[in-house]
Amino acid sequence: MPADATPPVAEPVEIEILKVLHYFKVFSWPLAAEEVWIYYRGSVAQLTIRQSLDQLVRSGKIFQFGIYYQLSDVAEWVDMRSDYNQRADQFMPVAKRMAKLIGSFPFIRGVFISGSLSKNAMGPTSDIDFFMITEPGRLWVARTLLVLFKRIFLLNSHKYFCINYFIDTDHLIIKERNIFTAVEMVTMLPMYDGEWYMEFRTANRWAWEMLPNFPEKTVESVPRHQKKGIKKIVEWLLSGSLGEWLDIWAMQVTVAFWRRKFSHFDDITFEFAIRSKRYESKHHPLQYQRQVMKVLNDVEGLVS
Numbered sequence: 001m002p003a004d005a006t007p008p009v010a011e012p013v014e015i016e017i018l019k020v021l022h023y024f025k026v027f028s029w030p031l032a033a034e035e036v037w038i039y040y041r042g043s044v045a046q047l048t049i050r051q052s053l054d055q056l057v058r059s060g061k062i063f064q065f066g067i068y069y070q071l072s073d074v075a076e077w078v079d080m081r082s083d084y085n086q087r088a089d090q091f092m093p094v095a096k097r098m099a100k101l102i103g104s105f106p107f108i109r110g111v112f113i114s115g116s117l118s119k120n121a122m123g124p125t126s127d128i129d130f131f132m133i134t135e136p137g138r139l140w141v142a143r144t145l146l147v148l149f150k151r152i153f154l155l156n157s158h159k160y161f162c163i164n165y166f167i168d169t170d171h172l173i174i175k176e177r178n179i180f181t182a183v184e185m186v187t188m189l190p191m192y193d194g195e196w197y198m199e200f201r202t203a204n205r206w207a208w209e210m211l212p213n214f215p216e217k218t219v220e221s222v223p224r225h226q227k228k229g230i231k232k233i234v235e236w237l238l239s240g241s242l243g244e245w246l247d248i249w250a251m252q253v254t255v256a257f258w259r260r261k262f263s264h265f266d267d268i269t270f271e272f273a274i275r276s277k278r279y280e281s282k283h284h285p286l287q288y289q290r291q292v293m294k295v296l297n298d299v300e301g302l303v304s
Contacts (some may be wrong), residue, residue, distance in 0.1 A: 020039045094160055135235075140278070
């Protein structure tokens with residue numbers, strides 16, 4: 001091409017593909033063509049994605065290693081992905097057992113696997129992340145019981161028992177609406193009570209509309225919520241004013257502890273990363289969402 005020639009303008013499909021690859025570049029994660037398609041924002045044929053990927057490779061804008069595509073010319077990403085996939089396969093049975101255990105706790109109504117494992121990836125330092133739905137007015141009782149179990153019986157290990165997000169059945173809508181939360185929601189794996197997963201999906205249908213190619217998850221084999229044994233007894237004992245007082249007290253004690261621990265956060269950052277309401281507990285002090293969205297906002301102009 002002559003030095004003064006104008007470079008060819010990328011087609012809209014190629015632009016959206018580049019946005020997908022930029023998203024996963026944050027995690028050094030290569031994607032197969034089908035995965036590019038399911039994370040593509042908009043309805044498009046898989047064949048169109050494959051043809052556009054081939055064109056982007058030929059133009060030198062992206063790189064291909066075997067079946068995988070990525071923005072960086074780093075072959076090691078594929079080996080890393082293989083390692084993370086294999087580790088995820090090893091951890092999934094553990095995650096399923098933990099999810100069943102969490103579901104047996106009082107006031108828990110739904111349990112989903114979230115985070116990296118929901119995307120079939122587990123790094124050497126990754127945790128198994130869980131997203132929980134609770135009975136209204138008892139979120140903090142449920143959370144505190146799970147934290148006590150983790151500290152006493154799991155020696156406070158986060159590896160297999162990272163319980164960092166709770167909402168209640170009356171507040172299923174997630175506040176943030178962006179590509180990060182959309183990806184996090186559509187990739188969640190329902191592990192306990194499929195009906196509440198479907199309710200959650202309906203309440204946040206914008207995420208599935210943003211990523212319309214993402215395959216639907218079946219919930220027929222997901223265990224139903226049951227009240228029995230100790231769970232039934234504890235829920236009955238704490239169904240009245242005692243349970244209400246305990247829930248408020250547990251929230252106040254926990255939030256006071258977090259305020260001291262994260263005293264370097266200003267009020268806006270604390271609200272974003274450590275959101276604490278009677279109906280919601282979000283504990284994301286590393287602020288991955290903010291980090292990822294900043295990177296994506298920075299590159300938006302590069303591919304548009």
